[in-house]
Amino acid sequence: MRTLIIGLLLSALAAGTALAVYPSKTINYAGCGAGPVAFSGRHHSQPCSRCHNQQTFPRMQQGEVSITMAAIDEGRLCGSCHNGRQAFASKDNCQRCHQSQ
Ligand code: HEC
Ligand code: HEC
Ligand code: HEC
Numbered sequence: 001m002r003t004l005i006i007g008l009l010l011s012a013l014a015a016g017t018a019l020a021v022y023p024s025k026t027i028n029y030a031g032c033g034a035g036p037v038a039f040s041g042r043h044h045s046q047p048c049s050r051c052h053n054q055q056t057f058p059r060m061q062q063g064e065v066s067i068t069m070a071a072i073d074e075g076r077l078c079g080s081c082h083n084g085r086q087a088f089a090s091k092d093n094c095q096r097c098h099q100s101q
Helices: 002-014 069-073
Strands: 026-029 037-040
Touching: none
Parallel strands: none
Antiparallel strands: 026 037
16 A cells, blocks of 8 residues: 555656645635535645545545535545534535635
8 A cells, every 4th residue: 555655656746747735736626516616735734644545535636536515524535624623614614615606
């Protein structure tokens, strides 16, 4: 597993791909009608393994995990932090993630 992650990291660097959590890198989600969501490295400087683990986002590739609001509200995926303790809660803060169009 460790070799796989290092391999992915090296190939990402070799391909010149900006990593998800570089301050300059943003992953954009369409938002399924609720307004687009920009996941920005500027706000997310935690260790890679905090998010890239079996329970959360196992693959370092956008779209590998389909993110639902139900999962977030249950404290999984983005909700493992956005629960009102580590970071602002998903409930009552829709517009902090879903930008109006
Ligand atoms: C706060 C959570 C979080 C942290 C910390 C994090 N990532 Fe990610 N990363 C994500 C998410 C979410 C995705 C998109 C996954 C998906 O859509 O299935 C992603 C995707 C990626 C991608 C693919 C980007 C693309 O454009 O497809 C790479 C490469 C990546 N991460 C590398 C890293 C590296 C290297 C680290 C540590 C230096 C790291 N990530 C730390 C959440 C995180
Ligand atoms: C490892 C914990 C962690 C995970 C996982 C995580 N976040 Fe965050 N996020 C934070 C922290 C900490 C902040 C800084 C804001 C705060 O203190 O509440 C933040 C800030 C943000 C902001 C900035 C909002 C603003 O008003 O400035 C957005 C948008 C955001 N996160 C979206 C997401 C999305 C989308 C995901 C899932 C793909 C995600 N986050 C996963 C910890 C996390
Ligand atoms: C921490 C960031 C965050 C917050 C806060 C948040 N969302 Fe989301 N939401 C997302 C992400 C990421 C997706 C997946 C978008 C995609 O795949 O295009 C999503 C998807 C959705 C979807 C479509 C998928 C589904 O499961 O229904 C709806 C509807 C939605 N959000 C509504 C809301 C509402 C209403 C609130 C406030 C009560 C809210 N969201 C708060 C990040 C967030």
